[in-house]
Amino acid sequence: GQSLEQPSEVTAVEGAIVQINCTYQTSGFYGLSWYQQHDGGAPTFLSYNALDGLEETGRFSSFLSRSDSYGYLLLQELQMKDSASYFCAVRVFLSSGSARQLTFGSGTQLTVLP
Amino acid sequence: NAGVTQTPKFQVLKTGQSMTLQCAQDMNHNSMYWYRQDPGMGLRLIYYSASEGTTDKGEVPNGYNVSRLNKREFSLRLESAAPSQTSVYFCASSVTGGSTVEKLFFGSGTQLSVL
Numbered sequence: 001g002q003s004l005e006q007p008s009e010v011t012a013v014e015g016a017i018v019q020i021n022c023t024y025q026t027s028g029f030y031g032l033s034w035y036q037q038h039d040g041g042a043p044t045f046l047s048y049n050a051l052d053g054l055e056e057t058g059r060f061s062s063f064l065s066r067s068d069s070y071g072y073l074l075l076q077e078l079q080m081k082d083s084a085s086y087f088c089a090v091r092v093f094l095s096s097g098s099a100r101q102l103t104f105g106s107g108t109q110l111t112v113l114p
Numbered sequence: 115n116a117g118v119t120q121t122p123k124f125q126v127l128k129t130g131q132s133m134t135l136q137c138a139q140d141m142n143h144n145s146m147y148w149y150r151q152d153p154g155m156g157l158r159l160i161y162y163s164a165s166e167g168t169t170d171k172g173e174v175p176n177g178y179n180v181s182r183l184n185k186r187e188f189s190l191r192l193e194s195a196a197p198s199q200t201s202v203y204f205c206a207s208s209v210t211g212g213s214t215v216e217k218l219f220f221g222s223g224t225q226l227s228v229l
Contacts, residue, residue: 008154033217042204042220043157087156101147101172102218104156 004105011111020073020108022088032064032071033089083112116140120205120221127195127228135190135224137205145208146188150201163188195228
């Protein structure tokens with residue numbers, strides 16, 4: 001089958017570094033995406049890794065290891081505004097459709113403490 | 115810069131009532147999606163439309179219908195609402211093809227309660 005696993009909650013203090021892991025099982029793989037969602041808000045795209053390695057965008061970085069079916073989102077210099085849910089997502093074939101569609105993990109609630 | 119616009123933002127229905135959620139995007143995207151989000155379950159795909167004139171079932175299509183009215187608009191209809199359809203509904207859009215297909219743009223969501 002296909003699945004995405006990520007921790008349900010992570011807590012860190014302001015200024016710290018936090019890593020949110022995601023492991024996946026899919027039949028075929030096209031890349032790992034990360035989305036951020038604040039309470040009551042819409043998900044917003046953060047990053048996408050199609051190849052192994054680290055992608056950096058400001059304070060956020062995303063890593064992928066296709067051989068390990070594993071990726072992570074790294075948040076540096078944490079700020080209070082980073083408190084949000086973070087979702088990893090992969091593109092999978094659905095039994096009902098003909099094209100791969102984006103499937104999301106259950107999300108990791110990040111709480112940043114002062 | 116409207117992006118993806120959803121209406122309404124909130125809706126309360128009684129069991130058996132019908133309603134249509136509206137979604138429009140102004141980014142000239144080919145693909146549009148409807149997701150639902152329940153606590154602790156992430157986002158689950160209901161229906162999607164890869165291009166104008168086509169629609170396909172997603173992971174949880176039962177109890178829903180969709181219409182891709184034109185390139186901009188993609189509506190979701192609940193014919194006979196059930197309490198199990200209480201959820202937050204998100205419309206999204208994306209370009210099609212290449213790595214940019216992974217970047218979905220989401221609307222602000224519709225909080226639907228079915229009593």
